[in-house]
Amino acid sequence: MIYDVINNLTGSPVLSAVIVAMLPLFLFILPFALVAVYLERKVSAHMQDRLGPMRVGYHGILQTIADIIKLIQKEDIIANENDKLLFNIAPVLVFVGSYAAFAAIPFTSVYIGAQIDLGIFLIIAVTGLVVAGILMAGWASNNKYSLLGAMRAAAQIISYEIPTILVVLSLVMMTGSMNLYTLSEMQTGYFWNWNLFGGSYDLLQKLLLIPFMLIGFIIIYISTLAEVNRTPFDIPEAESELVSGFHTEYSGMKFAMFFLAEYANMFAVSAIVAALFLGGYQSPFGYLGNLIGAEWLVSIEQFLWFTIKGVGLVLVQMWLRWTLPRLRVDQLMTVSWKYLIPISFVNLIIIGLITIL
Amino acid sequence: MKEYFSNIFTAFSTVWTGMKITFKHLFIPSVTIQYPEVRLQLPERERNRLYVNMDDCIGCDQCARACPVNCISIETVKSVPGDDLGKTSNGKKKALWVTRFDIDFAKCCYCQLCVFPCPTECIYMTDVYEFSEFDRDKLIYEFSTLTKEEKREKLERLDRHYNEREADKLGRM
Numbered sequence: 250m251i252y253d254v255i256n257n258l259t260g261s262p263v264l265s266a267v268i269v270a271m272l273p274l275f276l277f278i279l280p281f282a283l284v285a286v287y288l289e290r291k292v293s294a295h296m297q298d299r300l301g302p303m304r305v306g307y308h309g310i311l312q313t314i315a316d317i318i319k320l321i322q323k324e325d326i327i328a329n330e331n332d333k334l335l336f337n338i339a340p341v342l343v344f345v346g347s348y349a350a351f352a353a354i355p356f357t358s359v360y361i362g363a364q365i366d367l368g369i370f371l372i373i374a375v376t377g378l379v380v381a382g383i384l385m386a387g388w389a390s391n392n393k394y395s396l397l398g399a400m401r402a403a404a405q406i407i408s409y410e411i412p413t414i415l416v417v418l419s420l421v422m423m424t425g426s427m428n429l430y431t432l433s434e435m436q437t438g439y440f441w442n443w444n445l446f447g448g449s450y451d452l453l454q455k456l457l458l459i460p461f462m463l464i465g466f467i468i469i470y471i472s473t474l475a476e477v478n479r480t481p482f483d484i485p486e487a488e489s490e491l492v493s494g495f496h497t498e499y500s501g502m503k504f505a506m507f508f509l510a511e512y513a514n515m516f517a518v519s520a521i522v523a524a525l526f527l528g529g530y531q532s533p534f535g536y537l538g539n540l541i542g543a544e545w546l547v548s549i550e551q552f553l554w555f556t557i558k559g560v561g562l563v564l565v566q567m568w569l570r571w572t573l574p575r576l577r578v579d580q581l582m583t584v585s586w587k588y589l590i591p592i593s594f595v596n597l598i599i600i601g602l603i604t605i606l
Numbered sequence: 607m608k609e610y611f612s613n614i615f616t617a618f619s620t621v622w623t624g625m626k627i628t629f630k631h632l633f634i635p636s637v638t639i640q641y642p643e644v645r646l647q648l649p650e651r652e653r654n655r656l657y658v659n660m661d662d663c664i665g666c667d668q669c670a671r672a673c674p675v676n677c678i679s680i681e682t683v684k685s686v687p688g689d690d691l692g693k694t695s696n697g698k699k700k701a702l703w704v705t706r707f708d709i710d711f712a713k714c715c716y717c718q719l720c721v722f723p724c725p726t727e728c729i730y731m732t733d734v735y736e737f738s739e740f741d742r743d744k745l746i747y748e749f750s751t752l753t754k755e756e757k758r759e760k761l762e763r764l765d766r767h768y769n770e771r772e773a774d775k776l777g778r779m
Contacts, residue, residue, distance in 0.1 A: 292632075294636070295631070295632050295636065296628045296631050296632055297631065298631055298634050298635075298636050298637050298638075299636050299637070299638050300636045300638040300640070303640060568625060568628060568629070569621075569625070571628055572621070572624040572625050572627075572628045573621065573624060588613075588614065
């Protein structure tokens with residue numbers, strides 16, 4: 250574990266804990282946000298037969314850095330009618346909510362922020378903070394668009410949390426663990442051991458489980474997509490109706506924090522789906538490090554596999570975003586309450602019955 | 607119940623169709639043109655900034671009269687006998703000093719109506735379309751080739767010529 254290494258190096262448990270806590274932010278979230286914003290613009294551009302950013306650096310590679318420098322320089326506007334305290338807390342709360350989720354995500358077998366047995370439970374609980382932050386931002390902005398956006402966001406996130414939790418519950422039932430680290434370790438070996446393909450059960454149970462795991466995978470993918478407020482579920486920040494929803498009134502660094510939180514959330518959600526269904530950091534076919542006898546290579550490979558899976562799912566999110574139009578509010582609720590929740594509930598029962606077999 | 611499952615099926619099949627289309631477009635070469643570096647071929651009869659070839663201009667004022675927005679202003683001074691203004695490229699003798707030939711491109715509507723009446727074909731459309739300015743006054747283009755001193759000199763000479771002729775007339779009487 251990295252914590253022990255740093256603890257030996259610095260000799261201070263507090264300092265090493267702080268360093269370990271900051272690692273995902275500086276090593277992962279910030280670079281990921283930089284790359285993801287660039288990717289998003291490029292992918293969207295090419296899907297619409299455009300080129301996207303081309304001016305800053307080779308094919309616009311430095312565009313996001315230029316954007317961030319611009320955002321830092323901008324004036325931090327607080328309007329007179331804003332509730333200043335809540336207005337200032339909200340972006341921090343939203344970012345903390347999405348950042349705290351990274352604590353329980355296992356990046357490799359040697360690095361996991363907090364190795365707790367309630368990992369997935371912690372993630373689901375702590376991302377609830379995001380709803381509070383969004384509501385706070387909408388209320389404190391004192392702006393009709395912000396408030397409408399925040400209300401929609403709260404309604405949407407709360408209703409889509411149910412199918413997510415039901416699918417997570419079915420996996421917890423199947424594997425008997427809430428610790429994402431043990432969950433990933435259980436899916437070791439080859440890709441047919443992934444939970445998507447029935448986990449580490451016998452062949453008969455595996456074959457029975459596969460269709461229901463597939464349904465669960467699709468449901469959790471759709472509902473987590475809705476939880477991070479992305480198209481086709483982006484009605485909280487619907488540009489054509491609500492200017493930009495709950496962050497209409499924000500500018501400069503506070504807006505950047507919402508933005509960063511959104512991209513951190515996108516990856517967190519994809520990472521959770523990957524850890525639950527796609528074997529987390531496990532390679533689909535053996536490790537090169539084990540083959541040539543270099544133990545240290547394994548964890549680097551694991552990190553690469555984890556990033557590939559996460560970014561792959563993020564790319565599918567982008568692909569969906571530039572394909573589908575936005576849902577209406579009533580359609581959004583229909584999808585959640587009439588389709589996803591009953592199906593995931595039936596799915597939960599069936600998976601439970603198969604596991605008892 | 608049947609509708610419920612057919613709804614699910616429609617949802618997935620339509621999403622899949624849409625996703626296939628967007629995926630195909632990933633590999634279609636983009637239609638964007640990197641403008642300052644790459645430019646589109648302009649059509650043959652495009653209408654852009656006007657140019658006046660003052661060597662051929664006889665100062666006939668027909669272009670200014672044809673202009674629907676009055677953006678061309680021309681002033682001329684008669685030449686005195688003995689002045690040689692040369693000939694235009696299609697053999698017309700020039701008889702006027704063109705002391706002012708201003709075109710205000712802030713007003714110009716690029717209709718090309720001034721081009722057709724010109725007897726010497728000295729006013730025509732070029733392919734220049736990038737001439738934006740921060741100051742509106744800079745869009746007034748002065749085509750007259752004469753300097754200020756020359757203009758004053760031409761005027762004075764004409765005055766002198768008239769005076770001489772007048773004096774001549776008086777003397778003959």
